[in-house]
Amino acid sequence: MNFIHEKNYVWILVIVCFALFFVNLDVLYPNIMEARNFITAREMVSDGNWLLTTMNGEARYEKPPLPTWLAAISGMAFGFKSLAALRIPSAIITLILILCSYRFGSHFLKNKQHAFISSLILATSFYIIFAGRNGTWDIFAHGFMLVGIYYIFHFFASAENIWRNSLLAGIFIGLSFMSKGPVSHFALFLPFIIAYSIVYKYTNFKKKWLPLLGLIVVTAILSSWWALYIYEMDTETATAIAEKETTAWQDRNVRPFYYYWSFFVQSGIWTVVAFVGLLYPYLKSRVKNLKAYKFCLFWTLAAVILLSVIPEKKSRYLLPVLIPLAYTTSFYIEYMFRTFKTNRDKRETFPVYLNFGIVGLIGLVFPIVGYIFLKDSLSGFYFRFILTSLALVPIGFFILKYLFKKEIQRSFYLIIVFVMMIIVTGFPLANALLDNPNYNSLQDISRKAKEEKVPVYMFNIQSPELVWDYGGKIPLVHSHDLEIPKENTFKVLVMIGGKKSVEKAFPNYEITYQETFDLNPIDNTNRGYKDRLRTEMYLISKK
Structure with missing residues (x-):
C-alpha cells in the first residue's frame, strides 16, 4: 500500500x-x-x-x-x-x-x-x-x-x-x-x-x-x-x-x-x-x-x-x-x-530494524541524553530544547511503533520528518555548545582605524575567516617581499607566535601589543579549537 x-x-x-x-x-x-x-x-x-x-x-x-x-x-x-x-x-x-x-x-x-x-x-x-x-x-x-x-x-x-x-x-x-x-x-x-x-x-x-x-x-x-x-x-x-x-x-x-x-x-x-x-x-x-x-x-x-x-x-x-x-x-x-509485512526471514529484516530502530530510539531518548550533554549550556536555549524534544519524542515513538507493527512505509517517511525536525527545531541548539569566553571579533577594527586615523595591515596571509570577519580588504605586508607602510604609526595583525618575525621585519620601530582577536566559537579546551582563527594586533611606531 x-x-x-x-x-x-x-x-x-x-x-x-x-x-x-x-x-x-x-x-x-x-x-x-x-x-x-x-x-x-x-x-x-x-x-x-x-x-x-x-x-x-x-x-x-x-x-x-x-x-x-x-x-x-x-x-x-x-x-x-x-x-x-x-x-x-x-x-x-x-x-x-x-x-x-x-x-x-x-x-x-x-x-x-x-x-x-x-x-x-x-x-x-x-x-x-x-x-x-x-x-x-x-x-x-x-x-x-x-x-x-x-x-x-x-x-x-x-x-x-x-x-x-x-x-x-x-x-x-x-x-x-x-x-x-x-x-x-x-x-x-x-x-x-x-x-x-x-x-x-x-x-x-x-x-x-x-x-x-x-x-x-x-x-x-x-x-x-x-x-x-x-x-x-x-x-x-x-x-x-x-x-x-x-x-x-x-x-x-x-x-x-x-x-x-x-x-x-x-x-x-x-x-x-x-x-x-x-x-x-x-x-x-x-x-x-x-x-x-x-x-x-x-x-x-x-x-x-x-x-x-x-x-x-x-x-x-x-x-x-x-x-x-x-x-x-x-x-x-x-x-x-x-x-516487510510478510517477510519472516530475520536475516533480511534485521538491517531495517537496526537502522530504523536506532533513529526511533534517538528521538525517544533525546530529552534525557540531550539534557545530560547540554545542561550546563542550556541557558537561553530552554525553549528551543523543549520544542525539539516535543517534536522528536513522538516521532521516535511512532517510528518504533510502526516498525514493530511492520508498517515500514510509515516508519520510513517518519525518519524523513525526523531529519527535517532536527534542522527546523534542533539545529539552533548547536549554538548552546559554542561558548568561547575569549571570543573577540575583528568587525570594529576598520571603524576604530578611521576614528584613530591609524591604518591596519595584515602581516603575511592569514586565515580567510579573519578577513571575512573584518568586513573588507586588509592591506597585506609580506615578510618575504617587504614594503614598509609609509605611515610612521600603524597597526598589524599577526599570526599567533609571529611577533619575532614582526620584530625582524621592523627593526627600527617600537612594537607594542594591543589585543588578541579570537573567532573560535569554542574555547581552547575543546578539540576543535584552531589557532588559525586567532590573530594578535600590534602597534608599530617609528622610533
Missing part, C-alpha cells in the same frame, strides 16, 4: 528540501571554504573583480567563479552581512539536484514511488545536507552535473529530441566545470559513463555523431573561456596557481587507496541500509529492475574506485558518490516496502 499519491511527490520533495536546506541557514559560522568564497564575492561587488577574481586583493583563480557570482548576486540583493543570503544559492542548487534526481530516477527506474524513495534518501544523506547548507563550490558542480547527466542519458537512450538533449547536456556539464573545474567530470560523470557502457546499449548512434560533436563544443566553450581569459590577462599568476593546484592533488592530504572503503557511512542516517544495498549477490534476485540496479551499483562503485586512485583524499570528496548511492540504497528499501 502506498500512503502518498504520486501526484504529490514533487511538492513533498520541495517541502522536505525547504526544511533541510533553507531553514536556519545563519546558525553556523562560516568555514574556511565559505570564507574564501564570500570574500571573493564581496570583492566582486565592491571592486568590480567579476572575472579577475580576488581574495583580500590578491588573485584568486583556484576555483572557477560561477558559485561566487551567485553568492555575489545574492549578497547584492540581501546584504553581505546575511550569512543566510549568501548560502541561499547553495540551497537552491541542492533543491534542483533533488528534483532532478527524482525526474531522472522516474525515467530509468520506471517507477515513480521508487524514484521518490531514492530522492528522499539523497536529500537526507549527511554530506548532502552539509553541502546544501554551505556556500561552497562542490554542491554546484555536482548539481549541474546531474542535470547534464539526465539529458545525456536521454541523448544515449532515445532517438527523439537528440539536438535538444545534446545541447542541454553540454550546457549543464559546462556549468559544472564553471563551478569547480573537472572535479565532477571525474567523480560523477566518468563513473556514469562507465556504468552506462556496462549495463545499457548505445542505440542509433550513427545519427548522433553530429549532435555529440555539438555537445562537446558547447561543453568545451563553457568550460574553457574563463580559464583562457585569466591566462591571457594575468598569465604569470594563472600559471603559478595552476601548477600549485596540480601539485596539491599529489602532495596534500595523501591517504591510502582504501581510505574511502567506508564511503556508505557518509550517508549518515542511512548507513546500515546503504551497506545492504551494495550487496549484489543478495539483492540481485529481489529487485524488480535488475538492469537499473546494476547500473546504480556500478555507478557507485566506479565513483569510489576512481576517487581512490587520487592521492589527495578527504571525506567531503565523497559527496558525488552519495548520488548514485542513494539510488542503490533505494532498491533495498523498495524491496522492504513490498515484502
